[in-house]
Amino acid sequence: MRTIGMLVAGLAAMLVISFISLTQGLADISLATVIQAITAPQDLPDHHLIRSVRLPRTVMGLLSGAALAVAGVLMQTVTRNPLASGTTLGVNAGAYLAVVSGMIFWPVMQGRYSLLFAVIGGALAALAVHGLAGGSKGTPLRIALSGMIVTLVLSSITSALVLLNEQTTQGIFLWGSGSLVQNDWKGVVFAWPWIVAGLVAALFFARQLDMLMLSEETARSLGQRVGLARAAAMAAAVLLACVTVSVVGPIGFIGLMAPHLVRLTGVTKHAGLVPLAAVWGAAILTGSDTLARLFVNSYGELPAGAITAMIGGPWLIWLALRVSRRVEGGMTTSMAAGGRLRFGSYRLWVILFSFLLLAVWTLSLMIGTLPIPFTEILAVFSGGGEDMYRQILMEFRLPRLLTAGMSGVALAVSGSLLQSAVRNPLGDPQIVGVTSGAGAGALFLMILLPQLSISWVPAGAMIGGLAAAALVYAASWRRGLNPTILTLVGIAVAAAGSALINLMIIHAKLAVAPALMWMAGSTYGRGWAEVLQITPALILLLPLAWWFGRRVDLLAFGDESAAGVGLNVRNTRLYTAVIAVLLASIAASNVGAVGFIGLLAPHAARLLTGTNHRQNMVLAALIGGVLLAGADLLGRIVIVPKELPAGIVTALLGAPYLLFLMWRSSRMPRRT
Template sequence: MKNKTPRQHTMLAVLTFGGGTALLFVLTFVHINQGDVSIPVSLVVEALTNPQDILAHHTVRILRMPRAVMGILAGGALAVSGVVLQTVTKNPLASASTLGIHSGTYFAVVAGTVFLPAALSGNSLFTAFLGGLGTFLVVYMLSGGRKATPVRMVLAGMIVTLLCSSMTNVLQIFYEQETAGLFLWGSGTLVQNDWSGVQFAVPFVAVSLGIVLIMSSQLDTLKLGDDVAAGLGQNVHLVKFISVVAAVMLTSVMVSVVGPIGFVGLIAPHIIKRLGYRKHFSITTASFIWGGNVLLAADIAARVIDPSFSELPVGAISALIGAPWLIWLVLRMQQGRAGEQNSSVMAGRPTRELPLTVLLPVLTGLIIIMGFISLASGNYGFEPIAFFQAVSGSSNEFMKNLIIDFRLSRALLSFLAGMILAASGLVFQGVLRNPLADPSVIGITSGGGDGALTAMYVFGGTGIWVPAGAMAGAILFFCIVMLLAVRAGFQPATLALLGIGVSAFGSAVIQILVVQADVTVTSALTWLSGTTYAKGWSEITAYLIWPLLFVIPFLLLRIRVLDTLALGDDTAAGLGLKVTRTRFQMALAAAVLAAFSVAAVGSIGFIGLIAPHAARLLIGPSHQKLLPVSILIGGLLLLAADTLSRTLLAPNEIPSGAVVAIIGAPYFLWLMRRKR
């Protein structure tokens, strides 16, 4: 709090601590008063000070008060965890959600529930702690350790989050009964039936918070830099280790009780730092207070939006608040900063440029081989000759239905959807000069999901409404991303980070829609997982044939403009290209492709990232060559993923989107590692 008079210091302290505490009391009373039955403030005070054996007092003391206290504890703990992580990593964007700690703890708890239920015996804290700590270490090392930049670290956190989420989804699908009680908890909820959750959490929160407060002066020194801190006699590694353990413990204990609730650890510390506080003791204390305020306000908002018994998860509301906050922080950091934006380095260079006359036949052959493998894989196998007999009509009715109606239609659907996603990713990468661009990474897929789910909720998911909704949602999010791209100067890694915020906002809307659409929850969740299960000719004719007939030919005619855009806006304009119009037209075409893909197979990510990069390694940077190679690789990848999804754990089936994510996430991390 530099350059402030003593009176201003006093006023700011009163506002921050006194005002924050007063607001906490007000929100607590409002929170307790929410419910099917309104309870006057006087009765709340009486229930707390002079409890009697009446229903209203029991409701306040046993149901509503524990929930409010848990909101304060969880918000405060997550905020303090964010303070510590931001200091240790020197990353203003760090929090348990952006670094993947939430997803790691959640996956660890789900895996422990499935495989070690006796060991957990109702206490998942130790498992959550190990999962959170392991995830943090993975993200920290893969992003470059001490040399990691904020953008790179959060990008690594995003990919680890996607990987953990995919593995969690697989476990929840295969072990539905064992994990049945974890769905609402996995979205973040403060619902408490008694004081047991609070009693469990308080000791761990108190000890961890005490450690952070005791080490506040050490964190002040650490903020000066590792070399300076070491020069002042600090054991930097020990301070970091203790601080990270305390931060992960704060997160883990809250996740084990209320589930993963994101962005509180990002919002609250920045509120305090924006007020001018610099000492960690003050930042930590104030962040705890305001973290409680943020989470209580989010929970109040969740019950105002949906006051029914099936209320909205508070994790979704906190993401609705936190995602725009993350976008604002990224844009603010981008001003005057250009670090790590050289797209040519990250785009991948050809190890050996192969001629199209060789590469296209090889890819076509691989696709044919994979197609036959896909057709023959399953509980009922057959010889290749059976396929030709079924096509010619000389086979029996059973084989004809099996091959043509079930397996061929699904294989063709996977191949076409992969082609469309690869083309969309290639165009986005060229338009935004961003080798990390992909419909899922930059939020377009989430927009399509929001639009399609809205259509399912409003119109019942019949007729043309689902693809129309997906189209509208994808284009809306496309417009948002393009506006952010202009603000970010089309910088590669920064734009991908902005996409995280857009995707988080879209995912929060999806959670809300799923909770609201009680009748269609099962179909919505199946669709959102990104799957080709039980899909075929109807999806091909309704969703995929149109982009193949109209959008792909348009791209084939216009693809050379991406080579011109790669030279830079000034050079492209000097060559006579209308840069803004061209960029918008090509990006709109890519968004339309993504929208149709989402409508057909749900939210399948990473195809649009992997296929263009693999193509560049094989064919070089020319987009005229990249487009046919990319779409063939994309089709091959999703066809292979669909085959694996059906056969790896047969007769159970893994969603194709999860298989792609499990393959694509390590590739993305390798790409970042290669860029170091």
């Protein structure tokens, strides 16, 4: 009866939402006109609009929502991980990258075989996440982190391709945020056979899916071919997710919300779970698109994917709190990077990276559209030199270099503090939501309050970063700021912040290139105003980060051991995180959402010096200054006359190391 009740309620919600969806848009059309257009169509403009534009869009929403929900069910079953979905496993990002690559490099083939491109990209991304998370032994946290890192890497590559091929990829930003816009029935005609086949297959193998939820030994004893069943179920899930990406772009969180909404009612058998998830997924996605169109007259066309992310963020927070009850503890060792190099002292590495920092900064001043000899740079800084060189250096290159260098230092120290605070070597301002929160706060002031001067942007970024961190810590406070909960909630907040940034960019009708450059992180056009904004923050906060060194070192021994020697663990973790959030927020206000610096620099420092926080912080700061300034330099010279944002360069440079790190940590023996 419970299953039947959920099915009736879902079908009723889907029907009501569908009719409301058909009435929403720029043209004011009544419900009576919609019913007449469907049941007794006439040669009227409103009827043609409904049948050729709005009805395909609504049907595509129903199909896509059902496909994504069932894909989420299958992925959660195969991985036995309640956080698995096309979003968290990187399938959406992989499929999106493959479709964009095909659009640029093989447009004819992509036009004919768009689904094939999407499936290949999504499958490879899922395999990468599965392998990096430790295979079948991966915990929910490891899978979520692996999926987010793979998604960040793939998204950075996609952004670089879009920026380098603006003419070819015009109009892709809205689709890339997940848009159900349909101008005819072609998308529905293409997608519905694949989606229906996937849904039927999932229903047909419902009993085998139930057996996959048992232990592997029990399933084998009942005659189940576990490996084959998992492969088949995952293939169906990837196909369903990639079909939707190839038509409507990457839409997230439906695969998380719908299955868990059904499970809350007690339905766990796949014979009921699959159809109920499909119905409720269709209703949720179509409802999200309808909600977006309620504001079309005021804010323009908003993507359904951004709305689902805004709704799904709180849902993921709740789910993370629910899941964390079963996965608390053991996270630190399972995620440990482990080891350090056997050669070189701390003093030697500081000297080497100081010279490297000086070399990179000098090259950044010398290289550009107009090369400047080293002798002229010395002359300018000595008070002489030619006027032209002095103007280029002092008004353009030097402030840009200082902004990049000091922002790199801030992000590196922030990452070092956060990794210690959450006891997770994959902690980063971007992963725990600070960077996206700061970006959203800065954009809010620039776009929605344009009457304020540009000097208010850092304040907006700091408020946004602090708000994101406050949300993460408030959700985790009752659990003693448990590192597992902090990380999972941070992922949810980061996703919601990114969706909010997408909504503001689309509302402001920003061009694709500036929008992507802001989201990726760029130092283009930075001047002395940014230098003056970040310098006081570093002067104030870096000594505080240093002063917390001994307390941060104690956190590495675990909460009970640290408390046993008199450390107030909760307050130490809170104060450390506040400093980290402030550093990351001020950096984001100056250079945008630069990622990976807060991951790479602390890891490299720890690999070279060991676990002493103060030594790590100094070396990480030097490495961060080298990385972001070097990334800015590479972005200026690799594709002259165009520029790649520094954030994309850091992602492309950091991806191989991070993937190696995840692979290495997945092979380390776990301690209990």
